[in-house]
Amino acid sequence: MPELPEVETVRRSLLPVVLHKPLEAVEVHTTRILQHKTVEEFRELLLGRSFLDLSRRGKYLIFSVEGGWELVAHLRMTGRLIFYSNPSIPWAKHTSAVFSFGSQGELRFEDVRKFGTLDLVPTGQYETIKGLHTLGVEPLSEEFSPEYLLKLLTGRRIKVKALLLDQTKIAGLGNIYADESLFQAAIHPQRSADSLTEEEIERLHGAIRDVLELAIANQGTTLRDYRTGFGQEGSFQNRLQIYGKKGEECPRCGVKLEHRKVAGRTSHFCPACQREQP
Ligand SMILES: [Zn+2]
The missing domain is CATH 1.10.8.50 (Helicase, Ruva Protein; domain 3)
Known part of the structure; x- marks a missing residue:
């Protein structure tokens, strides 16, 4: 399972390529990846909006979304978040969700075991995401002395x-x-x-x-x-x-x-x- 260094590496690799590009299409192939939204709600809230930032807490990735929302991803056992600059590359077999930036590429959530999750919540409202809401101190922060x-x-x-x-x-x-x-x-x-x-x-x-x-x-x-x-x-x-x-x-x-x-x-x-x- 990806731990802090893996999730932080994903964050650092995606950061330069996924921000400030409006989402032209959002596809969800594995509906159980969504925690508290229907596919329609999820799509409607994201379409046309851009990611403004990408941060990490523990093993969670948090995309801040235009309009006061946050997309929270957890890779669990086998999840991968991969950016494809060429959107014509065929989807991998176990692609659970696709975030398309049109000709500017695609962010794809690939997950063989399908335990990975996506949550869309108003900024900072993590009460419904128990694992995130109760997280302890970041081991690379100053607080961890x-x-x-x-x-x-x-x-x-x-x-x-x-x-x-x-x-x-x-x-x-x-x-x-x-x-x-x-x-x-x-x-x-x-x-x-x-x-x-x-x-x-x-x-x-x-x-x-x-x-x-x-x-x-x-x-x-x-x-x-x-x-x-x-x-x-x-x-x-x-x-x-x-x-x-x-x-x-x-x-x-x-x-x-x-x-x-x-x-x-x-x-x-x-x-x-x-x-x-x-
Ligand atoms: Zn020894």
Whole structure:
């Protein structure tokens, strides 16, 4: 599933090509992609209007639309938002929605599994989009300081990995980047949040930022479905340290990497570098 670096990469790739172009046609092929609007309402509100900006919160992309609306997209498992400068390129088989800028290209939502969503809401009114309304802090914002993370972890008996995945605490981290960050900080995913020392928390804070920034610089991780807004693969999969590498040698100490279910997700770790008992 695309996480913060992938969604941010899509945002950055689409930003220069989708703004200030009036929508000449809007097609919805998979009606369940629309959350609170009928196809007719959706089309009527968008036709003739332009996107004015494109921002990101957690794993959500938010297109601000002329006239006080926002189009909120979530790619979920396999969604892709791709800009085609040549609109005569045939639609891919799993195209759920198409936003046409006439001869100036098309933005297409392609989605094999069809869990992706599109919401159209008055600007800033996210109450109906529960996941967006309750999002926690952006990990690359100034607000996310070591002190903030300390406060988040203190007194919580929850496993640290579970807390990192909780979107209402930290927005945009998923399984890949939680595992990579915990490895870089040398913290076992099953450690109880309240068992971490201040030094470990500081290390974890730095690791989360470093891993996310490096992943964005590498256009995200393509293991299978994810593509940038231009349909290209990311390259951070070549720089992953432990994710998906069970049985391979730890790049730091050479011990065999393991994985285990933590918080319902397969979690990768090095049993030597990341000790279960502090
Ligand atoms: Zn190791």
